[in-house]
Every structure is written in C-alpha cells, then in structure tokens.
Amino acid sequence: MSYRETFVKRITRDYDPDAVCSKCGGEAVSTRYCLEGQMSTICHYIDKEHMHRYCQRCHHEWLERVVN
Ligand SMILES: [Zn+2]
Numbered sequence: 090m091s092y093r094e095t096f097v098k099r100i101t102r103d104y105d106p107d108a109v110c111s112k113c114g115g116e117a118v119s120t121r122y123c124l125e126g127q128m129s130t131i132c133h134y135i136d137k138e139h140m141h142r143y144c145q146r147c148h149h150e151w152l153e154r155v156v157n
C-alpha cells in the first residue's frame with residue numbers, strides 16, 4: 090500500500106441531507122461537494138465526485154455518493 094492510498098476513504102453511502110454523525114449522533118453536519126480532479130487541493134480522501142460530510146461536534150468525516 091502506497092503512502093497516498095493510506096489516506097483514501099471509501100464512499101460508504103448515498104447522500105442524505107438529513108444524515109447524522111454515525112460516531113456521535115451529532116446533527117451539526119456540514120456538507121461540501123468535492124469534484125474529481127481536486128485531490129490534494131481541497132480533498133485528500135478520494136479523487137472522485139462525492140459529497141464530503143463533516144461532523145462539527147467530533148470532527149468525524151465521511152463520504153457520500155452523489156445521487157442525481
Ligand atoms: Zn471530499
């Protein structure tokens with residue numbers, strides 16, 4: 090496994106605007122839209138379009154699939 094691959098997170102679920110944090114149950118979850126090609130500029134996790142969720146309470150991050 091390369092150094093870079095150790096940072097890759099998987100997209101684990103479909104985008105849910107009402108999602109709560111799976112770690113602490115917090116509802117203060119922010120959403121950012123990450124585009125392919127932005128790897129290492131704004132997102133270090135995966136070079137693929139996704140919704141980037143961030144829990145403001147415990148700082149847990151996870152990735153969601155963009156649903157059209
Ligand atoms: Zn991201």
Ligand SMILES: [Zn+2]
Pocket residue numbers: 110111112113114115144145146147148149
């Ligand atoms: Zn949390």
